[in-house]
Amino acid sequence: MDRLWSARDRLMASPRFRHWAAAFPLTRPIARRRSRDLFDLCAGFVYSQVLLACVRLRLFDILAQRSMTAHEVSRRLGMEDEAAERLLRAAVSLRLLARRGEDRFGLGPLGSALVGNPGLTAMVEHHAMLYDDLRDPVALLRGECRRTELSGYWPYAGAERPADLTGPQVAAYSALMAASQPLIAEEVLAAYPLDRHRCLMDVGGGEGAFVSAAASRFPKLQAVLFDLPAVAQRARERFRSDGLDLRASAVGGDFLSDPLPSGADVLSLVRVLHDHDDAGALAILRAARQALGPDGTLLIAEPMAEVAGAEPVGDAYFGFYLLAMGRGHARTAGEITALLRRAGFGGVQRHATAMPLLTGVITARPQD
Numbered sequence: 001m002d003r004l005w006s007a008r009d010r011l012m013a014s015p016r017f018r019h020w021a022a023a024f025p026l027t028r029p030i031a032r033r034r035s036r037d038l039f040d041l042c043a044g045f046v047y048s049q050v051l052l053a054c055v056r057l058r059l060f061d062i063l064a065q066r067s068m069t070a071h072e073v074s075r076r077l078g079m080e081d082e083a084a085e086r087l088l089r090a091a092v093s094l095r096l097l098a099r100r101g102e103d104r105f106g107l108g109p110l111g112s113a114l115v116g117n118p119g120l121t122a123m124v125e126h127h128a129m130l131y132d133d134l135r136d137p138v139a140l141l142r143g144e145c146r147r148t149e150l151s152g153y154w155p156y157a158g159a160e161r162p163a164d165l166t167g168p169q170v171a172a173y174s175a176l177m178a179a180s181q182p183l184i185a186e187e188v189l190a191a192y193p194l195d196r197h198r199c200l201m202d203v204g205g206g207e208g209a210f211v212s213a214a215a216s217r218f219p220k221l222q223a224v225l226f227d228l229p230a231v232a233q234r235a236r237e238r239f240r241s242d243g244l245d246l247r248a249s250a251v252g253g254d255f256l257s258d259p260l261p262s263g264a265d266v267l268s269l270v271r272v273l274h275d276h277d278d279a280g281a282l283a284i285l286r287a288a289r290q291a292l293g294p295d296g297t298l299l300i301a302e303p304m305a306e307v308a309g310a311e312p313v314g315d316a317y318f319g320f321y322l323l324a325m326g327r328g329h330a331r332t333a334g335e336i337t338a339l340l341r342r343a344g345f346g347g348v349q350r351h352a353t354a355m356p357l358l359t360g361v362i363t364a365r366p367q368d
């Protein structure tokens with residue numbers, strides 16, 4: 001079998017075959033599609049920067065109010081007509097914007113999804129840091145980059161004593177996570193509604209956006225959040241300002257070394273496990289197993305690897321994002337299941353989400 005694949009590879013690598021396949025009517029569409037796919041990989045950074053320019057200039061918000069001519073846009077953005085026209089044309093080609101008649105521009109199918117979505121625009125801005133770190137991907141893979149932007153941004157990933165992190169050190173990442181949480185919470189709570197549960201404990205719950213979303217959707221639910229002390233403090237403030245302080249509390253600690261509070265009948269780990277290598281992930285799962293009673297449920301939600309139709313999200317995007325951060329990787333549902341079994345869980349179930357690209361959802365039950 002391997003010899004057959006090798007023969008195919010040799011054929012594809014032959015310039016004469018490629019030349020023939022691009023000209024022959026039956027293979028031409030495949031050749032065109034592959035060249036376009038490869039071009040998109042070469043140009044991906046340029047496309048991302050067109051998107052970043054639109055986000056920084058608030059172009060989607062501006063055109064959400066009404067369509068405009070290039071001249072109107074140039075005056076609004078404070079740039080030359082020619083520059084505005086260049087940006088508008090690039091954004092149209094990427095379906096971020098669309099032409100409206102002869103000379104006007106409005107939102108395109110992709111740009112319209114960004115309007116009123118502060119979590120997504122915050123991520124686009126945040127990527128400037130990631131792209132700085134990916135400037136030399138080979139050096140990153142070889143471990144030759146001592147201090148990356150992302151390791152500074154996520155200080156818990158390299159900290160010897162994460163529980164000592166201060167308020168200012170956790171502020172930026174906690175705010176980014178809270179801004180991007182609404183999309184995730186909607187997916188998770190639709191895939192696994194919490195109406196059968198009495199008390200949720202959200203471990204690594206950040207500043208409480210997931211708990212707030214769950215509490216407002218399920219009015220009888222009580223909640224406890226566990227996170228690093230400085231982050232738990234931010235969650236307390238949020239619960240107070242959301243009027244949830246009678247139903248939600250926050251406990252500070254280190255889930256890699258401290259026991260988790262008991263008493264909850266559902267314990268969630270939302271975008272937590274993929275931050276950790278297997279030893280850390282296993283330690284967190286074992287702590288969760290200790291904290292849950294025999295009838296409890298563990299709920300894991302995070303982007304997963306090898307998701308059909310979204311393969312590059314887990315292995316390429318999060319693979320390299322977490323490499324730059326300094327720790328962790330996206331796991332397949334099968335890999336998470338194997339860790340769950342080692343930590344003493346069974347009854348593993350996968351719950352379909354509407355947007356598997358954003359998050360997968362798995363539940364499990366403690367097993368004797």
Ligand SMILES: CC(C)=CCC/C(C)=C/CC/C(C)=C/C=C/C(C)=C/C=C/C=C(C)/C=C/C=C(C)/C=C/C=C(C)/C=C/CC(C)(C)O
Binds near residue numbers: 271272
């Ligand atoms: C009306 C007519 C005629 C037709 C209708 C056609 C139709 C059905 C249109 C659908 C319109 C629609 C509903 C569109 C919806 C679009 C959506 C929901 C788009 C969502 C996009 C989400 C994106 C791009 C998400 C990006 C997420 C990123 C980049 C996340 C990064 C996360 C990071 C960095 C997390 C870090 C945490 C750590 C450190 C890894 O633990």
Ligand SMILES: C[S@@+](CC[C@H](N)C(=O)[O-])C[C@H]1O[C@@H](n2cnc3c(N)ncnc32)[C@H](O)[C@@H]1O
Binds near residue numbers: 178205231
């Ligand atoms: C990627 S964020 C996810 C936050 C939140 N669950 C969400 O999805 O928006 C990971 C969270 O784990 C917390 N964390 C990291 N290491 C921790 C540790 N050793 N003990 C407790 N919490 C920790 C971080 O402070 C952060 O809030």
